[in-house]
Amino acid sequence: MTTPATGFFTDTSVCIGCKACEVACKQWNQLPADGDFFSGRSYDNTIHLEATTWRHVAFVERQERLSGQSTARPFSWLLMSDVCKHCERAGCLEACPTGAIVRTEFDTVYVQPDVCNGCGYCVVCCPFGVINRREDDGRAWKCTLCYDRQKGGIEPACAKACPTDSITFGKLDDLKEMARNRLQELHRRGVTEAWLYGMSERDQPGTEGLHAFFLLLDRPEAYNLPPDPSVPTKGVMGSWGVMALAAAGMAAAALAAAHSRGGDRK
Amino acid sequence: MILAQSRLHVGREMSPELALQTGEGAGQRVKHPEPDAGGIVPLWREVPSRYTAPGYYGLALLKEPVWIWSVPSYFYIGGVAGGSAMLAAALHGKKRLRRLASWCRLLAFAGTTVGPALLTYDLGKMSRFLNMLRVFRPSSPMSIGSWSLAGTGMMATLFLLQGDRSGAVTRYGTAVGGLLVAGYTGVLLGNTANPLWRERRLLLPLLFMSSAAASTAGVLQMMPLDKREEKVVQRFGLVGKAGEAASMVAMQRNDSTVPEVAAAAREGKGGMLWTAAKAALVSGILVELLPVRSPLKRKVSGALTTLGAICLRFALLEAGKAAAREPQATIALERGRMRR
Numbered sequence: 122m123t124t125p126a127t128g129f130f131t132d133t134s135v136c137i138g139c140k141a142c143e144v145a146c147k148q149w150n151q152l153p154a155d156g157d158f159f160s161g162r163s164y165d166n167t168i169h170l171e172a173t174t175w176r177h178v179a180f181v182e183r184q185e186r187l188s189g190q191s192t193a194r195p196f197s198w199l200l201m202s203d204v205c206k207h208c209e210r211a212g213c214l215e216a217c218p219t220g221a222i223v224r225t226e227f228d229t230v231y232v233q234p235d236v237c238n239g240c241g242y243c244v245v246c247c248p249f250g251v252i253n254r255r256e257d258d259g260r261a262w263k264c265t266l267c268y269d270r271q272k273g274g275i276e277p278a279c280a281k282a283c284p285t286d287s288i289t290f291g292k293l294d295d296l297k298e299m300a301r302n303r304l305q306e307l308h309r310r311g312v313t314e315a316w317l318y319g320m321s322e323r324d325q326p327g328t329e330g331l332h333a334f335f336l337l338l339d340r341p342e343a344y345n346l347p348p349d350p351s352v353p354t355k356g357v358m359g360s361w362g363v364m365a366l367a368a369a370g371m372a373a374a375a376l377a378a379a380h381s382r383g384g385d386r387k
Numbered sequence: 388m389i390l391a392q393s394r395l396h397v398g399r400e401m402s403p404e405l406a407l408q409t410g411e412g413a414g415q416r417v418k419h420p421e422p423d424a425g426g427i428v429p430l431w432r433e434v435p436s437r438y439t440a441p442g443y444y445g446l447a448l449l450k451e452p453v454w455i456w457s458v459p460s461y462f463y464i465g466g467v468a469g470g471s472a473m474l475a476a477a478l479h480g481k482k483r484l485r486r487l488a489s490w491c492r493l494l495a496f497a498g499t500t501v502g503p504a505l506l507t508y509d510l511g512k513m514s515r516f517l518n519m520l521r522v523f524r525p526s527s528p529m530s531i532g533s534w535s536l537a538g539t540g541m542m543a544t545l546f547l548l549q550g551d552r553s554g555a556v557t558r559y560g561t562a563v564g565g566l567l568v569a570g571y572t573g574v575l576l577g578n579t580a581n582p583l584w585r586e587r588r589l590l591l592p593l594l595f596m597s598s599a600a601a602s603t604a605g606v607l608q609m610m611p612l613d614k615r616e617e618k619v620v621q622r623f624g625l626v627g628k629a630g631e632a633a634s635m636v637a638m639q640r641n642d643s644t645v646p647e648v649a650a651a652a653r654e655g656k657g658g659m660l661w662t663a664a665k666a667a668l669v670s671g672i673l674v675e676l677l678p679v680r681s682p683l684k685r686k687v688s689g690a691l692t693t694l695g696a697i698c699l700r701f702a703l704l705e706a707g708k709a710a711a712r713e714p715q716a717t718i719a720l721e722r723g724r725m726r727r
Contacts, residue, residue, distance in 0.1 A: 151399060154400070216529065216579075218529040220521055220522035238515035239515075241454055242529045250449035253453070255511075258415045260415075269410075345714065347718070348722055351580075353578045357577075360528075360574040378622035378626075
C-alpha cells in the first residue's frame with residue numbers, strides 16, 4: 122500500500138500575520154511556552170523556528186511598494202508562516218546516526234523522540250536552521266507535519282487554523298498544481314514579484330524540492346530563507362576522498378618514521 | 388497549584404487532570420519555563436525597521452552548533468588515539484622501539500576509551516549512547532565515525548593486551564581504524580550546512596589527519612625518549628605539523644573568497660583561538676628546529692604542539708558558531724554559488 126506524499130503550500134500573498142498557525146501548532150502538539158519578551162523586530166516576537174516552535178510567522182516591513190498596491194508612502198508588509206520544509210533530500214535525516222529521524226508513509230520527515238539521543242548533528246546539518254536541540258530536554262525537535270493527525274486522516278493543526286488558507290495542506294501533486302495556478306493568476310493581476318520557492322527539484326536542486334514550499338514576494342533572504350540551500354551530503358564524497366589521501370599520507374609517514382635508520386647509529 | 392505538580396506540564400499552562408498528554412511535543416521536558424531571551428537576540432542594536440542589509444533584521448538564519456567543550460576535546464583526543472594507533476602498528480616488530488610501541492598502544496587504548504565518554508557527555512540523552520550503534524547510516528559521517536570508534540576501541544584493547552605478540556589482524560585492524568578515527572571528524576564538520584565548515588570541507592579532513600599526527604608526536608615528545616625513539620617521533624611529527632600548518636594557510640586563503648565567511652572566522656573567541664593555535668604550532672616547529680639537543684627542548688616543543696592542536700579544535704567550533712550566527716555568511720556564500 123502506498124500513501125500519496127503530502128505537504129504544505131504556503132501562499133505568503135494572502136498571509137495576514139495573525140499567528141493562528143503558531144498558536145494552533147503549540148496547542149495541538151502541547152509544546153512548552155518560550156517565555157515572554159519583545160524582540161523589537163516588527164510584530165515578530167517568535168523570532169525563529171525552534172525545538173518548541175514549529176510554525177513561525179515572519180514580519181517584513183519593506184520601504185517599497187508591492188505591485189498592484191497603492192500606499193501613500195513606499196511601504197509594504199511581507200508576511201510568511203515558516204515551517205520545517207520536509208525536504209526531498211533532508212539534511213537532518215541523512216545526518217542522523219541513530220535512525221531517529223525517518224521518512225514516514227506520507228513522505229514527511231519525522232523525529233522519533235523515543236530514539237533520539239541528542240547528538241546534535243542534525244542541528245548543524247539543516248540548511249534552513251529549523252531543527253534544534255532543547256537544552257533541558259536534551260533531544261532534537263521539529264515540525265512533524267502533524268504525523269498523529271495525518272494518521273487519523275485529518276489535516277495538520279496550522280492548516281486547519283489558517284483563516285485565509287495561506288497554509289494549504291494536501292497531496293503534494295495537487296498542491297503543486299494549485300501553486301502553479303495561483304502563480305499564474307498573480308502574474309496576470311500584475312504581481313510580478315511572485316515566485317515559487319523550492320517547489321520542485323528544478324527550483325531547488327540542492328534539496329531536490331521541498332514538501333513544504335512557498336509562494337514568495339521577494340528574495341528568500343528577506344524572509345530569512347537561504348537562497349540556495351543544499352543538503353550537506355551532496356559534497357561528502359569529495360571529503361571522504363581527501364580523507365583517504367590524507368590517511369595514506371599518515372600511514373606512509375608512520376611507516377617511514379618507523380623504518381628510518383637515521384637514529385640507529387650514534 | 389495543579390499546574391506545578393508534574394515537571395511535564397511546566398511552561399504549558401495545562402492541567403494534567405483535564406488535558407490528555409498525548410501531543411507530539413507533550414514529552415518535551417521543561418526545566419526552565421522562561422528561557423533567557425536576551426541570549427537569543429541582541430535587542431535593539433539598531434532600529435530594526437531601518438535594517439538595510441539583505442536579510443531578516445540580522446537574525447541568525449542557521450542554528451548554532453549545540454556541542455559543548457567535550458566535543459572539541461574529543462576531536463583532539465580522537466586524533467591522538469588515531470595517530471598513535473597507526474604508529475603503534477607501524478612500530479610493531481622493531482625490537483629497539485618496543486618501549487615506544489607500547490606507549491603508542493596505551494595511548495590508542497586510552498584515547499578510544501576516553502573519547503566515547505567525552506562524546507557521551509555531550510549527548511542530550513546520555514543513557515541512549517548505545518543508540519549510536521542502533522543502525523549503520525553510510526550517509527552520516529557521525530554514524531561511520533561511531534562504528535569506527537567502537538571498532539577501533541576493541542582493536543586497540545586487543546592490541547594492548549596482546550602487545551608484541553599480537554597478530555596481523557589486530558595490527559591492521561587498529562591501524563585502519565585509527566586512520567578512520569583520526570580523519571572522520573574532519574569529514575563530519577565539512578558535511579554540514581554551516582557556511583564556514585562547508586566552505587572548508589575539502590581541507591578539514593587534511594587538517595584533522597595531519598593534526599592527528601602532530602598531536603600524537605606532541606604527546607610522545609613530552610615523554611622520556613631515547614635518541615632512536617626521539618628520531619621516530621620527530622619524523623612522524625614534522626610531517627604532521629607541516630601538513631597542519633599548510634592546511635591552516637590553505638583554509639585562510641579559501642575563506643577569503645567569501646569575505647563574510649572569513650569575517651566570521653576571524654571574529655571573537657574563534658578568531659582568538661585560531662591565532663593562538665597558529666602561534667603555538669609555529670613556535671613548536673621553531674623550537675624543534677633549534678640546533679640543540681636536549682630533552683627540555685623536545686618537551687617544550689611537544690607541549691606547544693599539544694596546546695596548538697587543542698586551541699585549533701576549539702577555534703573550529705567557536706568559529707562555526709560565529710558563522711551560524713551571521714546570516715550574511717550563508718547568504719553571501721549561497722549567492723556566490725548561484726552565480727558560479
